[in-house]
Amino acid sequence: MKAPLRLLGLGAAVLAALLLSVRLGAVGLSTRQVLDAVRGLGDPAAVAIVRELRLPRALQAALVGAALAASGATFQALLRNPLAEPYILGVSGGAAVGAVTATVLGLAARAGWVVPLAAFAGAVGAMLLVLRIAGVVGRALDVQTLLLSGVVVGTFFNACILLVLVFAEPEAFRAAIFWMMGGLAGASWPGTALLALYLAPGIALLLALARALNLLSLGEETAAYLGTPVRRTQVLAYGVASLLTAAAVAASGAIGFVGLVVPHVVRLLWGSDHRLLLPAAMLLGAAFLLLSDTLARTLAAPAEIPLGVVTAFVGVPFFLWLLRRRGA
Amino acid sequence: MSIPRRTPTDRAAGLALLAALLLAGCSEGRSAPGGEPADAGASTAASTADVAVTIVDDAGREVRLARPARRIVSLLPSGTETLLALGAGERLVGRTRYDRDPRVAHLPSIGGGLDPSIEALLALRPDLVLVFEGATPSALRERLESLGIAVAALAPQDTADVFRNLERLGRLSGREPAADSLGRRLRAELDAVRASVAGRAQPSVLYVVGTEPLRTAGPETFIGQLLGLAGARSIAPTQRGDWPQLSLEEVVRQQPDVILLPQGEDVGTAPARLLGRPGWRELRAVREGRVVVLAADLLHRPGPGIAAAARALRDALHPAAARP
Numbered sequence: 001m002k003a004p005l006r007l008l009g010l011g012a013a014v015l016a017a018l019l020l021s022v023r024l025g026a027v028g029l030s031t032r033q034v035l036d037a038v039r040g041l042g043d044p045a046a047v048a049i050v051r052e053l054r055l056p057r058a059l060q061a062a063l064v065g066a067a068l069a070a071s072g073a074t075f076q077a078l079l080r081n082p083l084a085e086p087y088i089l090g091v092s093g094g095a096a097v098g099a100v101t102a103t104v105l106g107l108a109a110r111a112g113w114v115v116p117l118a119a120f121a122g123a124v125g126a127m128l129l130v131l132r133i134a135g136v137v138g139r140a141l142d143v144q145t146l147l148l149s150g151v152v153v154g155t156f157f158n159a160c161i162l163l164v165l166v167f168a169e170p171e172a173f174r175a176a177i178f179w180m181m182g183g184l185a186g187a188s189w190p191g192t193a194l195l196a197l198y199l200a201p202g203i204a205l206l207l208a209l210a211r212a213l214n215l216l217s218l219g220e221e222t223a224a225y226l227g228t229p230v231r232r233t234q235v236l237a238y239g240v241a242s243l244l245t246a247a248a249v250a251a252s253g254a255i256g257f258v259g260l261v262v263p264h265v266v267r268l269l270w271g272s273d274h275r276l277l278l279p280a281a282m283l284l285g286a287a288f289l290l291l292s293d294t295l296a297r298t299l300a301a302p303a304e305i306p307l308g309v310v311t312a313f314v315g316v317p318f319f320l321w322l323l324r325r326r327g328a
Numbered sequence: 329m330s331i332p333r334r335t336p337t338d339r340a341a342g343l344a345l346l347a348a349l350l351l352a353g354c355s356e357g358r359s360a361p362g363g364e365p366a367d368a369g370a371s372t373a374a375s376t377a378d379v380a381v382t383i384v385d386d387a388g389r390e391v392r393l394a395r396p397a398r399r400i401v402s403l404l405p406s407g408t409e410t411l412l413a414l415g416a417g418e419r420l421v422g423r424t425r426y427d428r429d430p431r432v433a434h435l436p437s438i439g440g441g442l443d444p445s446i447e448a449l450l451a452l453r454p455d456l457v458l459v460f461e462g463a464t465p466s467a468l469r470e471r472l473e474s475l476g477i478a479v480a481a482l483a484p485q486d487t488a489d490v491f492r493n494l495e496r497l498g499r500l501s502g503r504e505p506a507a508d509s510l511g512r513r514l515r516a517e518l519d520a521v522r523a524s525v526a527g528r529a530q531p532s533v534l535y536v537v538g539t540e541p542l543r544t545a546g547p548e549t550f551i552g553q554l555l556g557l558a559g560a561r562s563i564a565p566t567q568r569g570d571w572p573q574l575s576l577e578e579v580v581r582q583q584p585d586v587i588l589l590p591q592g593e594d595v596g597t598a599p600a601r602l603l604g605r606p607g608w609r610e611l612r613a614v615r616e617g618r619v620v621v622l623a624a625d626l627l628h629r630p631g632p633g634i635a636a637a638a639r640a641l642r643d644a645l646h647p648a649a650a651r652p
Contacts, residue, residue, distance in 0.1 A: 025447050026445040026447045026448045027447050027448055027450075027451040044453075045450050045451050045452075045453045046451075048450050048475055048476070049447050049450050049451060052475055053446060053447050053450070054447070115467075169462075169571075170571060171462040174442065178443065185443075185446075186467070186471075188471075188474070297447075301445060301448070302437060302438050302439035302444070302445030302447075302448040303425075303439045303440065303443075303445070304439075304443070304445070
């Protein structure tokens, strides 16, 4: 039984990354100060920094990382395509259209939740649109049709964003670009709590589908012969994975690389049994995004490096090394 | 505020954000809470009684302080410059990366004015933060207030706002007398500029705010108003907002007498490169050498530099009226 040990090890890695993430930031605090601040003692500025800024942000990084990795692993299984990623059904493009439109129309200032809500609505709308197009054009859940519909809708959304930006005031333009770069700077307790409540059932559902995903990745016919309710599993898995991604995008913008590569890393290391792959990818995604966000916050402090830039700079060399080692 | 009028100011800074984010290599101005010198403002606050001060800011919100602020961070370069001009520099405890005045160079940087590191800001324990209020207000105010920081939102958009903010900042920093006398002096200096160009022919002017796309300043902006005061007729369209885009075809058709090119660390295309491009080459002003390069930091910051900015424009447009 190596699987429980592996998951335990990854869990420890997430915990370590979480501690590091709370320990480090733009402002230099000693370990002692951080420990005091967590308990609400000491300098009120340090307490606010640790409890109101670093903690919710670290938890949000872990949640987003887990959601993206789980969603990516699910799409790769469903589409039997190694290039599948969480945004494959146009979710990121739809979210960006929602967020950018809300920003350019000046709704962003009404309340902190307006942009995330608009992004979420755009993401879900895009997902439904892609599924609908695929259903009209070909057989609803056919892999080829879905992939092409997703790509085409994504391209169309990009054009929409550019069109909106041409007519944006310079300020709204800046805010929109900033949103599209993605990042966790807006993390707060209410948002993080909401995200956790929302993600938990989705993640549980994907874990419950792990065995069915194993069978599906052998091919639809084989899975059906072996007694899997193919259609129901596919619809459920597409829907849940996209809804997880939509929430992650709404919280932090589209952060690349995590959902695409983290599942591959787990597969290269430990094979593709989804009963291990899914939970392992979630934990690794959480730890990876925690570390990336810590670097994003500290490398150029007080400026922040866009999170997607860090995930790529850290992830790509590691992944290439892993690929080469496996190939040799 | 029915017509949003704005300066490229604090926002030109914002547009440089992307580049800055990507280029920012080293950590500037790390600081530890508690590492600051104890309340430097207290020693010089003798002139100010600790009475509550209240202003209404440009978000229409009442800002009330139990006493004049002693630990201020201005996220607007124009706010920083105004506080320095009021002699309240010792009350500043941080700066943005766009504040280049040597008097604040020693202060820790909190990053950009529109995307500050909130963590670094909190560590400075400010009792007042000035934020930029644009046409599309940012969520920054809400965020800072939820963390218990007093915030005043300022939208320096035209010349009248300069004097309004001078008076407000005078009150917030307990430097009202200084604000009064500085306001009087700046008004007198502007009057002198206006008088020096009275009766002179008004050259038509293209003021280049940005080149990609080509943008100029509308008549309701700080720059547009100063151009009028300095005896110029801007070719900016009057009905197309504050920062109208121009096509080069329009410019070639209008043939402005003078082209003004603000240059600075965050703005501007190198004049030689710009003026060699097709279209630009065809302008009479370019061929005849009537292109004046101006300091963007002076013109794009609607603060106490207003009179110097007006004089710089006047000297560029009416050299004969410039008195040494």
